[in-house]
Amino acid sequence: MHTFQVKIKKAHYLVCLLLVLMSCKKSVEPVSKSPVNELEKTYLANLDSSIVYLDSLKKSSTKLELLKFYKKSRKQFKLAEPILAFTDKENYKTLNGPNILKVEEEDATDIKIKNPFGYQVIEELIFEDSIPLNKLHSTASKTANRLKLIKSNTVLRLKDYHVLWIIRDEIARIALTGITGFDSPALGQSLEEAVINYNALEHIIKTYKANFKSEDLFKTVISEFQNSKKMLQSGEFNSFNRYLFIKEHTHKQLALLQDIKADWTIEFPLELAFNNNMTSLFSKETFNMDFYADYVEVDSLITAKRSLGKTLFNDVRLSSDNSMSCATCHNKDKAFTDGLRVFPKQLRNTPTLTYAAFQQSFFYDGRTGNLEGQVVDVVNNNNEFHSTLKSMEKIVSEDSTYVAKFNDIYKKGVTQRNVRNAIAVYVRSLGDFSSKFDKNINRLEQTLTQSEINGFNLFMGKAQCATCHFAPVFNGTVPPNFTESEFELLGVPKDTITNVVDTDFGRYNVFKTEERKHFFKTPTVRNISKTAPYMHNGIYTTLQQVMTFYNDGGAAGLGIDIENQTLPTDALNLSNTEIEDIIAFMHTLEDES
Template sequence: MTNNFQKIQKTHVIMCLFLVSIISCKQEKTTSYTKVDNKALVAKVEEYYSHHIDSCIALLEEIKTVDEVSEKIKKYKLARRAFKLIEPILAFTDKENYKSLNAPNILKVEEEDATDIKIRNPFGFQVIEELLHEDKVDVIKIKKTVKVTVNRLKLIRANNTLYLKKYHVLWLLRDQIARVALVGITGFDSPIMRQSLKEAKANYKTMLFIINTYKNEFSKERLYTVWLNELQATQKMLQKADFKSFNRYIFIKKHAHKQLDLLTKTAKDWKVEFPLTMAFNNNITSFFSKETLNINFFNDYHQLENAMSEEKKALGKKLFNDKNLSKNGIMSCATCHNKDKAFTDGLAVFPKQKRNTPTLPYAAYQQTFFYDGRAGSLEGQIVGVVENKNEFHTNLENLTETVKKDSVYTKSFASLYGKVTDFNIRNAIANYIRGLGNFSSKFDKNINQKENTLTISEINGFNLFMGKAKCATCHFPPVFNGTVPPNFTETEVESIGVPSLKGTELDDDLGAYNLFKTEERKYFFKTSTVRNVSKTSPYMHNGVYKTLEEVVDFYNKGGGQGLGYHVPNQTLPPDKLNLSKKEINDLIAFMEALTDE
């Protein structure tokens, strides 16, 4: 009996070992790496960071020591590459200094209020790049700009202690993937030399360094290996790329989005818990999805209970369409914002209004409102509509009383807000507007690999939009408006020199100048979204252009300055784009593919 028991026991052990072997084969292979203390990992990143800051400073200093402009340019390229190696870390840990060092060569105007207006001259790499390529190179000005740039880098170097937890590392990587895909590959910060793709390769070298540094954090060896292969393949694609012919559509679809997916898997593998959500939702796998952006990041009042509930949106929709809210009962929000025209009205300018009616889908994804940026929230913009004598022609007190007289409204507000107040009315309307825009266009579906219906012309148009045509240097994806990724804290205003309705002179609307009478803000207007542009004709703040062909022709000629107008501080380069007829058609085809269902 003992022998039989031993045989049974032996057989049981063999079966268990067999089952374990089967299960092990089916499971992901795990790493046997030794965990490293987080402080040691951060110290390694900090050492890398410091080394390349030092290299950047030294190379910039050398620009002043060589005489030949061609030699200065060579030194600049090397310094710029060193800067791009530190960019993923610097841009995440010191956003303001990064922005200053990488700012475009235009005046920086900061307007807190009428008593606090600052005009700052730009410095940094873009300024040096343009100075080096002027017809008559100003050596003294170059030395001064280099000196200011070096001093700022030295300040950063002296205060470069990093405090990075694992979720910071994932955010840092995500932000840089976004910075390259949504801004970098457009040529935004290399306007003359167009070194953006080679510089993006340097960005990816740093990302690869970071992944290697955190190698021991991976429990799944295969995930780490996939990261290495993906980052190396991305560098290879960028290395071979030509700025004009680079397929940005494929780059984002096949690489950037794959990297976002890897980040999501890495967060799970590293058991990372994010303490909060920034502009991008955590665990995104696409830049062009309704789940990509955190709407609460753009909403000052998201802390309200059930801030974006469907019930509040429904209440807001009803208010949006209610003419009784205006003084004479003849106008509602929907009077000017027709949903069939992407919430515009099809007019150059609505009667008695000064400017063209803007589209509302995706309006929530910006930091300022109205063409001149005079409102800081949707709730604030609604005040302007209520009090405008050519719109609702009333005030907040009367608006509130009108709503209180309606028993259905009173009951809804009691249930959703507690009571009727002017803010609650405005918040309900604003929440309805925040729900408009669902990233359901043909372009979105294709870049997200939900369908394969984009034509060659539409893909070429996207690549032109993001490259040669320079559209995306102002109309930033994914919303294609003026809110700058990856931080989304600033919505740009631009001066492009829009003609008057006569088409023979500069339009006399001074735009953002009217807020604080800042001379440097004359003719500046907020950059609108290009999404649904096929439905929002006519175009520009005054509705001067009826067709997209006319709009593209305006940009193709260099804006107002290209047309011969005197446009002080024009931010649009006055150079001709030299787009061919086919390229113009492709560009328009892409923009039309941004129409939501």
């Protein structure tokens, strides 16, 4: 029986959405007072005001004036954010992206190096000791021009289910990046901006009031947004209780979206990264696994595939000399790592396979784009399986037990692709959000200590961990769209004595892009209590050492001068107690199984 059909690629998801949501303004129909038109009117007004204030900023020279017009423009941008981020993801990422050189590597012949611009860049320039006015005005002009382009080419074509997606994504964005300080690096006004975001969501709900059959539900949603704003307004960035906010407000709002879905009688035509019925950010029901894979799997055969993949994963016969299986380096008792600094004849530390499914690139250097491709690399590697896909297929096809199982599950039986798919399906099952932290934030138990809660709040706030290790998976795949896995340059040393940067160039080795030297993919922090030693070269044996490295400012803190470091170079000034709390929190991310 055939087990999968060709998957609509993530890019195709976006293309389909854009075709529905945006078109040339020349095709505008006569304006009516439909909620979509009202929403568009407000959205375009927000974009226009953002532009006007940036134009004023370009004429300013004092820090006081620059800040005044920046904040005014930023406020309007944040009011437009829910719709802009959904209808024009790439432009939103550009306008709200970090002040870091942007490198796009499609393949060796298509590499683009782009200087950043947008709000974060403007914000950081304003706070430089000596404000570079020419660069600041130029950046503001480029940002305004991009907003003008978006405004002049936007017509919203929103269905009701799009509106629910917009609201859901913004609720998640506030919780996962907004309140972490991800996009307010100098001003630190993340909580204030989250209030602005909730004002935007409140406006959307009020615009669609006529859709509500239940007046009580409408009032409940508005009241919940207002309660969220009150908590945000009463908080201070470093002491804000993000754990309580997500538990009491974010998850309540996601549940209310399910009530709205029923009240509006919504049917979704497809699922994006989030499952359409999700009510928690930290659950095995949160994500649509097909979004991350290359094929839409048939649900009735998933269990059989996982079982078959697990057997293959542990089969040493797949290596040329029958000495190694996948499990040789990925031991389930060590969260699918090996406990070694670097496995013999390998270049880097063995990463965990738990939650490996929830990313868009694989290996520390991101040289493959899916788990099936990762299997190919392992099979062909002379220091791992030292074999070929053809040999692997031959070994499996000569085992009658394997043949019977493959024939039962796959239409074409044993093929190279089917063997790789079975292993990949098994690996995608590793990680079930069963940790102590997940159970507590989902109200299944109340066992977190105050130290562990403090650690989560620090991780998501003052310590800036979550600006690279994004919740809920705590890896480098950026929420709420989860289409990009980030790479970072930390400047990890080659040893703990000389403080010289490690000689491994990381991502550079894939396409030889100079600006990617020493960049590595951000791994998950889940199950980190079992995955020592740490970093791509296994240099640190304890989490205390890792935290000291980050607390001191990475390479810069060690006195290593390295270009393009993405980790903030200033010390975090965490106390010993705060470091202990963060480590305590990370230990709560150990899965039960």
